Amino acid sequence: MSRTFEGKVVVVTGAGGGIGSAVAVRFAELGADVALNDVDEVKTKAVAERVEAADVSARRVIGDASDASVVDDLIGGTIDEFGSVDVLVNTAGLIGQTRHFLDADEEWWDRVLRVNLRSVFLCSHRAARHMAQRGSGVILSTSSGGATKAHRGEAAYDASKGGIEALTRALALDLGPYGIRVNAVSPGSIDVAPAGSVSPDVLAERGRTVPLGRVGVPQDLADTYTFLASDAAQYISGVVVPVDGGMLAQQRSPQVDIFGLDRYPAVGPLAVK
Template structure:
């Protein structure tokens, strides 16, 4: 594979050290993209880069808290300096809440979930847009959630953050479509990853949500989510813009 391979594009994937992000980074690299593997966990990021390089691909890790502007700047600068620009941004990094109902949400839980899940994608999009605009092209794919489509799939903070991701996705799609930049989102349903939920015993939120969780169906593999992300970023989706794509085995249809 060369750096101008079947796609040769410069791709940033956040939360790429595990789960859906890892699967997406591997899938992009397998198609010839050069990947910035951005993650909070240095060991996870390094392992994914090693996996990509062992398969003959090109990747570089950037680690740090992506909710911090300095880390965002470093991610974008790395893509530009190492790979010549930013063709694709995958805003995948995110955290769960505690399934807390509004009356139970602490300031700390609310602010951290909103910061990581909504503000971070905004910061990264704002950071890469000048480079995409200069190139006259680009694709942004955000990871929303089944909780971006309904109020019964997570707690208040997570639900609000992912509904915000939908709004951000649609705003970007409209604002920059005439500049050659497309923005879409996947809305994963239940997916096999290492993410766990720290539920408070006896809390109202988890108890209130329990009756609604029966329609989840078969959990997806991370690779199934990654396939949808790679598609939305690809030329095969060249006229798809502003779409929120459920990848949930029909949960959203139930």
């Protein structure tokens, strides 16, 4: 896929985060100019430098992607500066907002839904109007296993991700006749913390619940986004692609399964011990 996106313009929200930054840099490596949005100016600047190191252009828009004025600048300003928006990647979102439902309040609920779901609506709406006029475009959003399998203490987060998957299907129907494809990626257990900040023992323990035997990293996701945005996926729309090492495929984790890993044939190295 070398320089597959030469001459294309990609917008990435949440570009200062682990997944967003990996996606933005991968599109840049494949030749795209990239508009970066995040609330963290320092992180976004660092990602912009990595994008520009791939000999493409970067544009930074600092602000909350659930704010309509920020989104108007992100989409409209990018069209003014770069000439188009060919691909929108929605990765902006809140994680770590864990709270038991009995301890919930309206402020918590509204904030998570606003950042995680309203931002996808606003960015997709603004980008889709431009794409529809051109007769082509790709919108990709970021879901979670929590959209279909619940996390404890994450009612708002899981509801927002379920909303993203429902919106993905709805937009695929509404926008397909205009040549716009809409899909989502569902990451599994991904280590998005700064390098070295989580101990190898903690990561190894988390990885024991994953069929492939390890926690994912943002780079595991980047090529899925670029594939879905490419012509190689030109007949794929309205789907959610899990990139989770097989987590959603299993009913029980290995530690509590009836047929445990200790009963697996001793053939070669096992990914999970």
